Amino acid sequence: MHLTGVGRRYGALGPWVLRGVDLDVPPGTLMRVSGANGSGKSTLLRLLAGIDAPSEGRVTGRPRTAYVPERFPSSLPFTALGYLTHLGRVHGLRSAVATERARAWLERFGAAGHARTPLRELSKGTSQKVAVAQALLAEPELLILDEAWTGLDVDARAELDRTVGELTASGVAVVYVDHDPRRLAGAVDAAYRVEGAALLPDTGQVHEPAPRVTIVARGRAGAPLPAGLPEDARAELDAAGGATVTVPAAHSDTVLRALLRAEPPWHIRAVREPEAEPSPLSYADLSYVERGAEDR
Numbered sequence: 001m002h003l004t005g006v007g008r009r010y011g012a013l014g015p016w017v018l019r020g021v022d023l024d025v026p027p028g029t030l031m032r033v034s035g036a037n038g039s040g041k042s043t044l045l046r047l048l049a050g051i052d053a054p055s056e057g058r059v060t061g062r063p064r065t066a067y068v069p070e071r072f073p074s075s076l077p078f079t080a081l082g083y084l085t086h087l088g089r090v091h092g093l094r095s096a097v098a099t100e101r102a103r104a105w106l107e108r109f110g111a112a113g114h115a116r117t118p119l120r121e122l123s124k125g126t127s128q129k130v131a132v133a134q135a136l137l138a139e140p141e142l143l144i145l146d147e148a149w150t151g152l153d154v155d156a157r158a159e160l161d162r163t164v165g166e167l168t169a170s171g172v173a174v175v176y177v178d179h180d181p182r183r184l185a186g187a188v189d190a191a192y193r194v195e196g197a198a199l200l201p202d203t204g205q206v207h208e209p210a211p212r213v214t215i216v217a218r219g220r221a222g223a224p225l226p227a228g229l230p231e232d233a234r235a236e237l238d239a240a241g242g243a244t245v246t247v248p249a250a251h252s253d254t255v256l257r258a259l260l261r262a263e264p265p266w267h268i269r270a271v272r273e274p275e276a277e278p279s280p281l282s283y284a285d286l287s288y289v290e291r292g293a294e295d296r
């Protein structure tokens, strides 16, 4: 599978979560994706899984794909086995084969005792085992795992490690996100990190994300964000004219300047320093606002 110039933003005015992503996922590759919270890892995985479409760019050569989402929809009206059998049939298996495979995967992950338990009564860890089983049942050519180890007990985690090894050895490509950098570390063929909306090769060094400042501003209801915001700024607009912009600290002045010089200017309500609680404007911020006003 190949991604060419792929970008994703949520909403026409939303900031780009991913942009200019070019990526090859050859058969049999074990690929790790890392990045800070909210950097866009799950967004990338959903695009790879084919359950979300890029806002720009192309995805070509899609293989048969299965996906273990970060959050499993456990409120469906099925038992664990009923759900897996149903999905097996969706994937084109005969009922008896689907049930047999479902039982085998539940057994392998230590959840056979919960085959008849309704999904909504399963513990978080057992739900996660069902989520993993539904993906494996499909015998995918590409498997996408979004924090699939989270919530699993030690044995099931080891089983998932083993399963991933077997799959990649048999030519299945596996792309995964996991908060533990040691997860499958020795076996990884390709590692990337999402940073500033770009997908970068991960050299294995620990990259501290640049501290981000949050600027809360109010403009005219329905007004678009002003031009001139830095590329790495992320903004959320609400219908009443409120905007929350986060930006690496080094570029916060550029954001403030763009907001204050807009016509009509935006009112800056708070500037939140990295790691700090939301605070009203400090004296220094106010003097900046005054300077900004004079600049106009």
Ligand SMILES: Nc1ncnc2c1ncn2[C@@H]1O[C@H](COP(=O)(O)OP(=O)(O)OP(=O)(O)O)[C@@H](O)[C@H]1O
Residues within 6 Å of the ligand: 010, 017, 035, 036, 037, 038, 039, 040, 041, 042, 043, 044
């Ligand atoms: N459906 C959506 N609608 C609007 N914004 C979204 C949606 N999904 C994700 N986002 C935004 O896209 C950005 C990236 O989110 P994503 O979940 O891909 O990050 P992540 O790296 O997986 O985060 P985490 O490590 O916390 O799981 C965030 O700012 C998030 O708020």
